[in-house]
Every structure is written in C-alpha cells, then in structure tokens.
Amino acid sequence: MRDVAIIGAGMIPFGRRDQDTLVDMLAYASLKALDDAGVSAVDAVYVANMGGGILQRQTAIASALVDRVGLLPAAADLVENGPASGGSAVKNGVLAVASGYYDLVLVAGGEKMREVTGWKATDFVATLTHPETEYPYGITLPGMAGMFTRLYMEKYGVTREMLVEIAIKNQQMGALNPYAHVEMLITKEGILDSPHSVVNNPPMADPLHLYDACPVSDGAAAVILCPLDRVKELTHNVPVIVAGFGQATDTHTLAERDDPTDLKAVTLAAQQAFERAQTKPAEINVAELHDAFTILEIAESEHVGFFKKGEGGKAVLAGKTKLGGQLPINVSGGLKARGHPVGATGVAQVVELTWQLRHELPKERQVKNARAGFSINFGGFGNNVVAFVLKRGEK
Amino acid sequence: MKEITAYKCKKCGRIHYPKHERCLNCQHREFELVHPEGKAKLLTYTQIFNLPWGFDERFLYIGVVEFENGVKAMGQIAAPDGADVHTGMLLAAEWRPVRYVSGEPVYGLKFVL
Numbered sequence: 001m002r003d004v005a006i007i008g009a010g011m012i013p014f015g016r017r018d019q020d021t022l023v024d025m026l027a028y029a030s031l032k033a034l035d036d037a038g039v040s041a042v043d044a045v046y047v048a049n050m051g052g053g054i055l056q057r058q059t060a061i062a063s064a065l066v067d068r069v070g071l072l073p074a075a076a077d078l079v080e081n082g083p084a085s086g087g088s089a090v091k092n093g094v095l096a097v098a099s100g101y102y103d104l105v106l107v108a109g110g111e112k113m114r115e116v117t118g119w120k121a122t123d124f125v126a127t128l129t130h131p132e133t134e135y136p137y138g139i140t141l142p143g144m145a146g147m148f149t150r151l152y153m154e155k156y157g158v159t160r161e162m163l164v165e166i167a168i169k170n171q172q173m174g175a176l177n178p179y180a181h182v183e184m185l186i187t188k189e190g191i192l193d194s195p196h197s198v199v200n201n202p203p204m205a206d207p208l209h210l211y212d213a214c215p216v217s218d219g220a221a222a223v224i225l226c227p228l229d230r231v232k233e234l235t236h237n238v239p240v241i242v243a244g245f246g247q248a249t250d251t252h253t254l255a256e257r258d259d260p261t262d263l264k265a266v267t268l269a270a271q272q273a274f275e276r277a278q279t280k281p282a283e284i285n286v287a288e289l290h291d292a293f294t295i296l297e298i299a300e301s302e303h304v305g306f307f308k309k310g311e312g313g314k315a316v317l318a319g320k321t322k323l324g325g326q327l328p329i330n331v332s333g334g335l336k337a338r339g340h341p342v343g344a345t346g347v348a349q350v351v352e353l354t355w356q357l358r359h360e361l362p363k364e365r366q367v368k369n370a371r372a373g374f375s376i377n378f379g380g381f382g383n384n385v386v387a388f389v390l391k392r393g394e395k
Numbered sequence: 396m397k398e399i400t401a402y403k404c405k406k407c408g409r410i411h412y413p414k415h416e417r418c419l420n421c422q423h424r425e426f427e428l429v430h431p432e433g434k435a436k437l438l439t440y441t442q443i444f445n446l447p448w449g450f451d452e453r454f455l456y457i458g459v460v461e462f463e464n465g466v467k468a469m470g471q472i473a474a475p476d477g478a479d480v481h482t483g484m485l486l487a488a489e490w491r492p493v494r495y496v497s498g499e500p501v502y503g504l505k506f507v508l
Contacts, residue, residue: 120448122445122447123448133413134469137469137470138446138471138493139457139469142445143441146442146443150439150441151438151482203442204443204445205441253412253413254469255459260438260439
C-alpha cells in the first residue's frame with residue numbers, strides 16, 4: 001500500500017443556496033480543489049451525496065459532475081452512506097490511491113436540502129432509520145438523539161449547561177468562519193438562563209432543544225488525493241498525509257443495542273484510525289467531531305479516547321476544547337455552525353483539517369502549529385462511522 | 396402481542412427484532428419465533444416537536460421498551476403534553492394506527508400509560 005496525501009482542498013460557503021443546483025455546488029467545490037492543488041485532470045472521482053435521488057429527483061450524480069467539470073473520461077462513482085457519505089467517499093478515494101490503481105483522485109461531497117420544507121428534509125433524513133420498526137412511528141434523527149441524550153445524561157451526568165456551552169462555543173467559531181451557515185453569536189442567558197430562553201430555545205426532541213441541533217444546509221466540499229511520493233512533481237502545497245482511517249458499523253435499530261449509550265462504531269473506527277496512523281489520541285492537535293447534536297460532541301470525544309467517559313462535558317465547561325485549549329474541537333464551528341449538508345460534511349471535515357494542518361487559516365481560527373488532526377463522520381445514529389487521522393507532511 | 400414477531404436464536408438465546416438472517420451474537424441461522432409478552436418497561440423516550448412530513452400532530456412521544464420476555468422495540472407512547480412519562484415505567488402495548496398514508500392507517504406499537 002502507498003502513502004496517500006491530500007494536495008488540494010476546496011469548499012463553498014454553506015447555507016441556503018437557492019441560486020445553485022446540487023451539481024453546481026459540487027462543481028464549484030471541485031474546481032476550487034483542483035485549482036488549489038494545481039492539477040487539471042484526475043483519474044477517478046468519488047462523489048458523496050445522500051439525497052439527490054429523493055430531494056432533487058436526480059441520480060447518477062457522479063457522471064453529471066465529471067461532465068460538468070470537464071473531467072471526462074475519469075472514472076466516476078457515487079458513494080451513498082447516509083450522513084457518513086463524505087467520510088466514506090474520502091476513504092474510497094484513499095484506498096484507490098493507496099492500492100496503486102489510480103494516482104490522482106477527486107473526492108467531492110455535496111447536498112442540497114433547503115429547497116424542500118423542514119418537514120420534508122426531516123423526513124428525508126429519517127429514511128435512514130429502519131423501514132419497518134422505526135420509520136413508521138415518526139422517529140427523526142433529532143428524536144434518536146433525544147433518546148440517546150436522556151440515557152447519556154442519566155448515566156454520565158451530562159447537563160444541559162454542558163450542551164449549551166458547546167452550542168455557544170461552536171457558534172462563536174462559526175461566526176469567524178466565512179464558510180459557515182450560522183454566523184450568529186448566542187449567549188447562555190439567551191438560550192438557557194432567562195425567561196426568554198423558553199421562547200428562543202424551545203424543546204425540539206426532549207431533552208434536546210433547538211440550539212442543540214445543526215441547521216439544515218446546502219453546501220459542497222472537495223479534496224484532491226495523490227500518492228505521497230508524487231507530491232513534489234504535482235503541487236506546491238504542503239501535503240497533508242492520510243495517516244490512518246477507520247470505519248465500523250453497529251446495529252441498524254437503536255433498540256437492539258445492548259447499551260444504547262455505547263457508540264461502538266465510533267470507538268472501533270477511531271481505534272482503527274489511530275492504530276493505522278500509529279498515533280495516540282493525546283497526540284492530536286485539532287479535531288472535527290460530528291456534532292449534528294451537541295451531545296454527540298461530548299459522547300464522541302469520550303468514545304474516541306480524548307476524555308474518559310463522564311469527563312467530556314466537564315472538559316467543555318473547563319474550556320479544554322476551545323481554541324487555545326488542550327484539544328480544540330470543531331474550530332470550524334462544526335456541523336452546529338458550519339452546517340450539515342449531509343453528503344458534504346465528511347469531506348468538509350477533511351478540508352478544514354487540511355487547512356489547519358497547512359497552517360493557512362486566519363489567526364483567530366488557526367490551531368497554533370497543528371501537526372495532527374482527527375475527524376469523526378457519524379452516519380445513521382452511529383450505525384456507520386468513518387474516522388481519519390491526518391498529519392502535516394513535508395513540503 | 397401477536398402482531399410483532401421476534402426471533403430468538405436457537406443456539407445462544409439472543410432475541411432479535413427485527414429479523415436478521417444470522418444471529419448478531421453467534422451467527423447461528425436458526426431462530427425460534429417469539430412474540431412480545433407482558434408489560435413493556437420504558438428504556439428511553441423523547442417528545443418530538445419537529446415532526447417529519449406525514450404527521451399533523453403538534454408533538455409525538457416515542458420510546459424504546461423492553462417486554463417481560465426480553466423483546467425490545469420502538470413505538471409511540473399515547474400521552475398528553477406534560478404527562479408523567481419517565482424511564483423505567485411500565486406501559487401496556489397495543490396495536491393501533493401510528494400514522495396515516497393517503498388516508499389509510501398504518502398500524503404499529505402504541506404504548507399506553
């Protein structure tokens with residue numbers, strides 16, 4: 001197997017993009033990644049998207065993208081793996097390069113969710129639940145997260161104050177990120193500690209409230225991969241090495257898990273990624289965790305080994321996960337503020353880490369001297385999870 | 396509760412619902428068919444206010460229960476807003492409409508306080 005490097009990264013601002021089609025967004029992000037790397041052609045393209053067939057009534061999106069961007073006759077595949085589609089597509093691209101079969105690969109992830117009503121977007125995401133034993137009841141992903149949160153609070157003493165602190169932290173960072181969907185600052189008083197908070201932050205899926213959830217977003221992100229030993233001839237960028245990845249699955253239904261608070265797929269995916277990278281959690285300088293709901297940032301930080309079970313929430317309150325803290329988490333704003341166009345998210349996390357490891361971000365958002373980054377892309381309600389360990393390479 | 400069929404592994408005894416072709420614990424392929432029995436103990440629940448397309452209610456209570464014979468399942472909880480719903484409580488399970496598609500009822504588990 002060959003070592004694989006990320007040599008190009010591109011993203012378009014997430015949010016409501018009524019003017020763009022799904023393929024427009026994928027094309028814009030792809031061109032940015034190609035231009036960033038300084039390459040004009042690739043051997044293969046992996047596109048991450050979950051909902052084109054449902055929301056846009058468009059299929060075969062990878063074929064549409066290579067045609068639109070002028071990348072013919074590159075091989076092109078669509079990767080659909082729910083909210084972990086992005087991580088899965090990057091993983092497939094990495095395998096393709098590592099195997100020696102392809103040298104230059106484009107991975108692009110995108111989703112267009114705002115052209116339907118909130119009801120329909122919620123229903124679309126809920127189609128990943130079990131079609132006979134979950135979906136008919138009206139369960140939603142916020143509902144799944146609500147049931148998980150109740151148990152996690154009971155077992156590990158997580159409080160609403162801890163969840164609110166994550167919402168505030170990630171929206172603060174989102175306000176500094178020009179690619180973020182949500183740029184609004186919020187206060188503890190406004191969403192927890194005042195009579196107004198009942199109106200500002202109503203229950204969404206008890207015990208979770210509105211500000212515990214990521215927004216429904218449009219957006220796209222892309223990266224260019226190549227063998228590490230060809231970096232110097234292909235690009236002027238500092239390479240970011242894909243030091244390790246992991247992927248694991250868990251039961252489709254929440255009811256069948258022996259302990260529903262145990263996110264086994266998160267633990268396993270992270271262990272694989274760390275083992276492959278020969279890296280320990282304590283060596284990570286910056287992490288992008290899948291905070292579709294605030295509780296997940298705490299639960300994932302504990303399951304991957306950054307903090308012991310029951311300590312993740314305390315670490316948030318102590319400021320350990322802020323920029324400048326022991327381990328900055330979701331300096332991008334995370335899904336909570338950058339947004340969660342589901343197919344784009346896993347790729348956007350890798351783009352953010354690439355920028356962090358190349359030390360290219362403005363001072364207010366750059367993790368100083370970051371050399372190792374980590375991401376978790378969480379599909380389903382934890383039934384399909386992809387993790388990456390990325391490292392800064394030598395120019 | 397004859398409407399729900401669960402699958403008890405003939406080798407290790409693990410109970411599955413829904414169906415799997417192989418036991419999630421020991422990969423055995425033979426199962427005894429069992430139905431949920433007795434009261435349903437509420438393991439976790441949520442009150443959802445942002446419902447998906449297809450529901451006209453203002454909110455839904457949804458929970459996961461474990462029946463006395465070990466079958467675990469998700470269903471709706473019939474409860475008014477502000478009702479005393481809590482984990483560990485015992486509920487009765489009924490087979491009732493849980494949603495309507497094109498005016499036709501879709502039946503499923505409804506847990507009653």
